[in-house]
Amino acid sequence: MNGKAKRILAAVSIPSFLIGTDFTGAMLLVTPIEQEYSVDITTTQWVLNAYALTLSMGLVAGGRLGDMLGHRRFVLIGLAIFLFASLACILAPNVTALIVARALQGIGSALVWPCILALAATSVEEDERAQAMGILMGTVAGGNVPAPFIAGTLAEFGDWRGFFVFNLVFALIAMVLIARFIEREKEHNTDEAVDLAGMAVLAGGVFCLLFGLDVGADNGWTDWVTLSLFAIACALFVLFPLIEKAVRDPMIPVSMMRNHQFVRTLALNGLPAIVLFLCLLYLPQYMQKVLGWSIFWSAMGMLPLAVVVASMNLAVGNYYNSVGPRKLMSLGHAFLMAGCVGMLFLQTAWGYLALVPIMVLVGLGGGLVFGPAGTAAVNAVGAKGAGLAGGLSFMFHLGLGAIGIAFATSMMFLSATRVVENALAAATIKLGSQDIHTLAAGTLKDPAVAAIIDKLNSKDAVTVTAAVRDSFAEGLHTAFWFGLVVAAVGVVVSLSVDEKKLKTEPEQT
Structure with a gap:
C-alpha cells in the first residue's frame, strides 16, 4: 500500500471511528438527559432512535449521491451536517430540539459512511481492497467499544453535552484532513438515480x-x-x-429481495443487534438507578461486554471458512439466548457481579454473529453487489436494533405500570394517572419519584417504594423476554442458511 493510499485511509478512518461512537455512546447519556429535561425512557429512547432511523434509511441514498456527484464532496457535506447537528445537540434547550438534532446527525452520517467506503476501495489496488475494508470496518467497530467510556467520562467530569463537543471537534478534524489529502474525483456515474x-x-x-x-x-x-x-x-x-x-434504480434491487439467502443474512445482521442494544441501554441504567453508580462507573461496568465483543470480532474471522457461518451464527444466538435467560433471573437486590456472566454471554453471542452475518450477506450476492450488500447490512443492523429498543421499552413500561397499579389497588392508595406514569417509568433514584413518595404517609410510602422497585425489575424481565424470543428466532434463521449458496455468485438483474 503506497503512501497516498495510507494517507487517504488515515483521513477516512476518523469519520468512520466517529460514526462508530455516536450510537453506543449516546446510550450512556440517557439518565442525565432524563434528569435535565424531566422526561422518562419512553421519550429519551428517541434520542437514540432518531439517529438510528435517519442513518439506516439514508445509507443507500448517500451511496448513490456519492456515485453520481462525487464521494469526496458528499463526505464533506455529510461531515458539515454532522458538525452543525452536534452544535445543535450542545445548545438544545429541550428534549425535542435534541431529538431533531440527533436526526440531523444521522443524516450526516448516512452521507459519510457509504462514501468513505467507496473512497477507501478506490484508493488502493484490487489485491489490497480487503485490507482497506478491514481497516475501516475495524475503526467503526473500534468506535463502538470505547464510546460508552468516552461518553461516561465526559458526562461524569463535565456535562453530558461534552460528548457532542467531542463529536464536533472530531468532525472538524476529519473535514480538514479529507479536504487536504483526498483529491476531487473527475468521473462520476451520472446514470444512477436516488x-x-x-x-x-x-x-x-x-x-x-x-x-x-x-x-x-x-x-x-x-x-x-x-x-x-x-x-x-x-x-x-x-x-x-x-x-x-x-x-x-430501486433502493433494494428486486433480485436481492428475491434472494432468500441474502434476506436471511439481512435479518441475521439485525436480530443480534436488538439483544446487544437492550444490554447497552438497560444495563447502565440498572447500574445507575439500582446500584447507585455514577455515569463514569457504569461505563466502566460495561467493560466485560465491550472487551468480549471486540475480542470475538477480531478472532471469529479466522473460523468463517473452516467452521462455516451457519454454525457460528447459530452458536452465537444460543449464547444470546443464555444471556437473556440470565437477565430473567436478575433481582434488584443482587450486586454487579451478577451482571458479569450475562455480559460475557451476550458478548460471545454478538461477536460470533456480527462478523459472519456481514460476510455472509456479501457472499450471498457476489462481488458485484458487495457495496450495496454492506450498506443494507448496516441499515438492518441499526434499523432492527432501533425497532427492537422501541418495542422492548413499550413492553417494559406497560409491565411496570401494571405492577404499580396492582400494588396501589391492593393497598387502596389513590394516585393520579400522571403520578402512576412517573412511578412506572422511573426508579427510586429519580427526584420525581421521590417527590411523590414524600407526599405519602409512612405506611403508603413503604408500599409505593416496594412497588417502584418491583416494577423496574419486572420491566427488565419483560424486555429480556422479548430479547430471548428474538435470539431464538435468530437460531432458527441461522440454521436455515444454506452455506453452499453463499459461495456462489447469483446473477444480478
Whole structure:
C-alpha cells in the first residue's frame, strides 16, 4: 500500500471511528438527559432512535449521491451536517430540539459512511481492497467499544453535552484532513438515480411503527391514534416492494429481495443487534438507578461486554471458512439466548457481579454473529453487489436494533405500570394517572419519584417504594423476554442458511 493510499485511509478512518461512537455512546447519556429535561425512557429512547432511523434509511441514498456527484464532496457535506447537528445537540434547550438534532446527525452520517467506503476501495489496488475494508470496518467497530467510556467520562467530569463537543471537534478534524489529502474525483456515474420514493415510504413506515409503539405505551394498544399509526405503517410496508419494482434504480434491487439467502443474512445482521442494544441501554441504567453508580462507573461496568465483543470480532474471522457461518451464527444466538435467560433471573437486590456472566454471554453471542452475518450477506450476492450488500447490512443492523429498543421499552413500561397499579389497588392508595406514569417509568433514584413518595404517609410510602422497585425489575424481565424470543428466532434463521449458496455468485438483474 503506497503512501497516498495510507494517507487517504488515515483521513477516512476518523469519520468512520466517529460514526462508530455516536450510537453506543449516546446510550450512556440517557439518565442525565432524563434528569435535565424531566422526561422518562419512553421519550429519551428517541434520542437514540432518531439517529438510528435517519442513518439506516439514508445509507443507500448517500451511496448513490456519492456515485453520481462525487464521494469526496458528499463526505464533506455529510461531515458539515454532522458538525452543525452536534452544535445543535450542545445548545438544545429541550428534549425535542435534541431529538431533531440527533436526526440531523444521522443524516450526516448516512452521507459519510457509504462514501468513505467507496473512497477507501478506490484508493488502493484490487489485491489490497480487503485490507482497506478491514481497516475501516475495524475503526467503526473500534468506535463502538470505547464510546460508552468516552461518553461516561465526559458526562461524569463535565456535562453530558461534552460528548457532542467531542463529536464536533472530531468532525472538524476529519473535514480538514479529507479536504487536504483526498483529491476531487473527475468521473462520476451520472446514470444512477436516488430512489427517493422508496426511501420515503420505508422511512415513513418505520417511523409510524416506532411512534405507534411509543403512543401505545402511553395511551394503550386499542387507542385510535395507536391503531392508526400501526395501520399506516403496515400500508407503507406493503407499498414499499411495489415501488421498488416500478422505479429504475430501486433502493433494494428486486433480485436481492428475491434472494432468500441474502434476506436471511439481512435479518441475521439485525436480530443480534436488538439483544446487544437492550444490554447497552438497560444495563447502565440498572447500574445507575439500582446500584447507585455514577455515569463514569457504569461505563466502566460495561467493560466485560465491550472487551468480549471486540475480542470475538477480531478472532471469529479466522473460523468463517473452516467452521462455516451457519454454525457460528447459530452458536452465537444460543449464547444470546443464555444471556437473556440470565437477565430473567436478575433481582434488584443482587450486586454487579451478577451482571458479569450475562455480559460475557451476550458478548460471545454478538461477536460470533456480527462478523459472519456481514460476510455472509456479501457472499450471498457476489462481488458485484458487495457495496450495496454492506450498506443494507448496516441499515438492518441499526434499523432492527432501533425497532427492537422501541418495542422492548413499550413492553417494559406497560409491565411496570401494571405492577404499580396492582400494588396501589391492593393497598387502596389513590394516585393520579400522571403520578402512576412517573412511578412506572422511573426508579427510586429519580427526584420525581421521590417527590411523590414524600407526599405519602409512612405506611403508603413503604408500599409505593416496594412497588417502584418491583416494577423496574419486572420491566427488565419483560424486555429480556422479548430479547430471548428474538435470539431464538435468530437460531432458527441461522440454521436455515444454506452455506453452499453463499459461495456462489447469483446473477444480478
